[in-house]
Amino acid sequence: MLKNKNKAVLFIIALGLGFLLRVYFISFWTQINGDLLLYMDWGERFWELGARQFYFENKWYYAPPNYPPIISLLYASAYWLFERRYVLAQIHNAIKIIPAAFIIYFGEHGYEMLLKLPSILADLALSILVYKVVFNITKNSKKALCGFLLYLFNPITIFLSSVWGQTDSLIAVFSILSFILLINKKYWLSIPLLFISLYIKPNWSIFLPLYLYLLIVTRPKLNQLFAGGLISSILFIVTTYPFGGRDVLGFLIWLLKTRIIPTATVAQRVSVSAFNFQTIFFVIDKDLAYRPVFGIPANVIGWGLFLLIYVLTLNFLKKKKDLTTVFFAIFTIGFAGFLFLPNMLERYFFPTLVPLIILIFSKPKLLIWGLLINLAGLANLIWAFFRRKYGEINDLFINNNYLLIKIISLINFTSWFVIVKRTKFLKER
Numbered sequence: 001m002l003k004n005k006n007k008a009v010l011f012i013i014a015l016g017l018g019f020l021l022r023v024y025f026i027s028f029w030t031q032i033n034g035d036l037l038l039y040m041d042w043g044e045r046f047w048e049l050g051a052r053q054f055y056f057e058n059k060w061y062y063a064p065p066n067y068p069p070i071i072s073l074l075y076a077s078a079y080w081l082f083e084r085r086y087v088l089a090q091i092h093n094a095i096k097i098i099p100a101a102f103i104i105y106f107g108e109h110g111y112e113m114l115l116k117l118p119s120i121l122a123d124l125a126l127s128i129l130v131y132k133v134v135f136n137i138t139k140n141s142k143k144a145l146c147g148f149l150l151y152l153f154n155p156i157t158i159f160l161s162s163v164w165g166q167t168d169s170l171i172a173v174f175s176i177l178s179f180i181l182l183i184n185k186k187y188w189l190s191i192p193l194l195f196i197s198l199y200i201k202p203n204w205s206i207f208l209p210l211y212l213y214l215l216i217v218t219r220p221k222l223n224q225l226f227a228g229g230l231i232s233s234i235l236f237i238v239t240t241y242p243f244g245g246r247d248v249l250g251f252l253i254w255l256l257k258t259r260i261i262p263t264a265t266v267a268q269r270v271s272v273s274a275f276n277f278q279t280i281f282f283v284i285d286k287d288l289a290y291r292p293v294f295g296i297p298a299n300v301i302g303w304g305l306f307l308l309i310y311v312l313t314l315n316f317l318k319k320k321k322d323l324t325t326v327f328f329a330i331f332t333i334g335f336a337g338f339l340f341l342p343n344m345l346e347r348y349f350f351p352t353l354v355p356l357i358i359l360i361f362s363k364p365k366l367l368i369w370g371l372l373i374n375l376a377g378l379a380n381l382i383w384a385f386f387r388r389k390y391g392e393i394n395d396l397f398i399n400n401n402y403l404l405i406k407i408i409s410l411i412n413f414t415s416w417f418v419i420v421k422r423t424k425f426l427k428e429r
Helices: 002-024 034-049 071-083 086-095 100-140 141-154 155-164 170-182 187-200 200-217 222-244 247-264 298-316 325-340 346-362 362-386 393-426
Strands: none
Touching: 002 100, 002 141, 002 155, 002 298, 034 071, 034 100, 034 247, 071 100, 071 187, 086 100, 100 141, 100 155, 100 170, 100 200, 100 247, 100 325, 100 346, 155 170, 155 346, 155 362, 170 187, 170 325, 170 346, 187 200, 187 222, 200 247, 200 298, 200 325, 222 247, 247 298, 247 346, 247 362, 298 325, 325 393
16 A cells, blocks of 8 residues: 555656646747747737637638638637636635745736646556556566656657647547557547547547557447547537537538648648658658659658558557557557648657557566657757757758758658557567
8 A cells, every 4th residue: 555655646746747847838838839828819819809710710820720610719828817817817816825926927928838738647647558558468567657757758748749849649539548448448438538629639539540440340239439429529519609500510511621631632742741761762841742753743652651550550450459559540540641641740640659668667678769759849849849940950951952851751660560569469469
């Protein structure tokens, strides 16, 4: 009992430090963070325009909203809370609980904090999930603890949630829980959680065929499917009605056709800012997606390789469908999408980060290759975030005909290939 109590205290301390570390970086580089300024604009103008006009307004300082309704409601809620920051001073004057220093800080950076807080809390939840999954697979608390710490104090997760203010971890926590519950045949909850993830941002839509395959082969009961579908439908109507009125389905189709899909494909580059297989051979941000290679467009080759890997992975799942195999499939498919598909952003490798950490601590022979991907991903984020503000950082990566980018891209591809090959071999044994 004493040992378990001490472990709980250590976990709480680690989570507290992870939270405080992220809070510390909230105010860093806000003036060069174009995405955060965009989100701040959306959250504020939601109240100016009203929900019904929010998506249909065309005059925006940066760009019109192009994410699903749930994230727009989160941004609007952040601004609503920030506008009521005077309540903190009232509480301080009445009972002196809230420190004056925090009230001053919140007055300057409270809006950024509230925008980033959901992702910061999701980071803490994901670190706990990593611990629980690695422990369930290995029954080794030391390996599980290492995975927990690697995610919690990973520069990638800290940078994305507390500096850049992206929602990748928030999306991931719902999706990963959805897959875990799917394997445990809790379909009634798994389906709504996946819906929430996709309706925040559809980053995990790449895994829909995998999810549907697992859903079919695990043979769910009709009552569970009905319950999951009903809960998802209620969530869809409740979160969409403020924007689309009674025609929620028509609004969703309009949003997909005019905002979400065009935004995802507008660049038409082999790689927008991702260090992947394409950038070993092509120039990042410049070469077009349909540039021919031996008469075949590069994007056709990329899609062909990705679909081949997808089919092979689903075929591999026929042999076993346990938790390790599912996370292996998520990593294999997700990182293959990042490597081979056109129009990839630097953050699109993130859905594979949790599965990667789970794999490398479940199979220690994969550790070095997983850490290489982690370092490559961090380098990719640093270049993408700072390159426009700091020319010396950009020059480091693009000098000598983009040599460093090509080297890191090769490391990404090689590490993914080795992990996939070795994991498959270890499982077959």
